[in-house]
Amino acid sequence: MKNNSNKASTYWDNFHKDIKGYGAFRPDPVLSRYLKLISKGKVLDLGLGEGRNALFFAKNGFEVKGIDISETAIQSCIKRAKEAKLEIDVKLQNIRDLDIPENTYSLIIATMVLQFLNKKERDIIFKKIKKGLKENGIFFMRVFSLQDPSYKIKLESDKIEMIEHDTFFLKKRNMCIHYFSEKEVKFIFKDFQIINFSEIYSLDLAHGEPHYHGMIMCMGKKI
Ligand SMILES: C[S@@+](CC[C@H](N)C(=O)[O-])C[C@H]1O[C@@H](n2cnc3c(N)ncnc32)[C@H](O)[C@@H]1O
Known part of the structure; x- marks a missing residue:
């Protein structure tokens, strides 16, 4: 199975240089709602980007790691946290290498x-997320759905390889991309009480x- 190498970080560095202020620095509306x-308590933000969600929770009195x-x-x-005089623990780290201490977080955000992980990697992180949440802890994720127009384009392209079910390998970016179905997301949240499920x-x-863009957002409480 193809694995994403660390070179994908070059793509993300360029992405963040080009798009300063991804998400207009506003927290995800489902999280603020x-x-x-x-x-x-403690919040963990996986792939926090420029910190629009992490900084929102720091501002609201949570102990945040991203x-x-x-x-x-x-x-x-880090610059934005300093300007806002907020404390947040930020680390340069790959989700694939992350150990999440058990029974620790009130909220885990992704x-x-x-969608940039392959099936095996996703299964591993979903298990870690579940264990890492405290009882009644909340997990929120937003991912690309099968309705995203780029899914169909990739499906019909003879240059882009589908490496797993609904997962493609993007050679130029040296990463994979997966498109989620409603059924798949609901299965991930099978041991959670769903607070909000939306597809846009x-x-x-x-x-x-x-x-x-076609996206699925799901927030659930660990039960
Ligand atoms: C589209 S941005 C979203 C950023 C942030 N979550 C938000 O909603 O504003 C995707 C982010 O995930 C990060 N990322 C991608 N793959 C990652 C991985 N394997 N481990 C950690 N971060 C990753 C990228 O560097 C980028 O900052």
């Missing part, structure tokens, strides 16, 4: 990142030419 439900493979993203996040198809004006 359900802030009340998250008991005060990891990312992009040095550019990390530096931007927005727009888990919407126009993205945040970077490049206006384009559409």
Whole structure:
């Protein structure tokens, strides 16, 4: 099975240099909507980017740790934390190498990142996430769905290899990309009480030419 090498971090460094302020520095709307439900404590943000979610939780009194493979993203996040006088523990680290201490977090966030792992890697991190949450801890993820227009383009391309079910290998970026179905996401959350499940198809004006994305967001409480 093809594995993503660390060279993918070059792609993400360029991504963050090109798109300063991904997500317009606003926290994910699902996270801000359900802030009340998250008991005060530790938050882990996987692939935190420039920290739009991590900084939101730091500002709201949580003890936040975040990891990312992009040095550019990390530096931007640290700068923003300093400017806002917020403390946050940020590390340059690959999700694949992360050990999550058991029974520790009130909230684990993974927005727009888990689709870049292959099946085996996803299975491993989902297990770690579940163990890493405290009782009643919350997991939130946002991922690309099968409705994303790029799924169909990849499916029909004879240059892009499908390496696993609904997972493609992007040679230029040296990474894979997976598109999730509703059934698959609900299976991941089978041991959680689902707080919010939503699937959207919407126009993205945040970077490049206006384009559409299909995404699934799911938030669940560990039971
Ligand atoms: C589309 S951005 C989303 C950033 C952030 N989660 C947000 O919603 O604003 C994807 C982020 O995941 C990071 N990333 C991708 N693969 C990763 C991996 N294997 N381990 C850690 N971070 C990763 C990238 O560097 C990038 O910052």
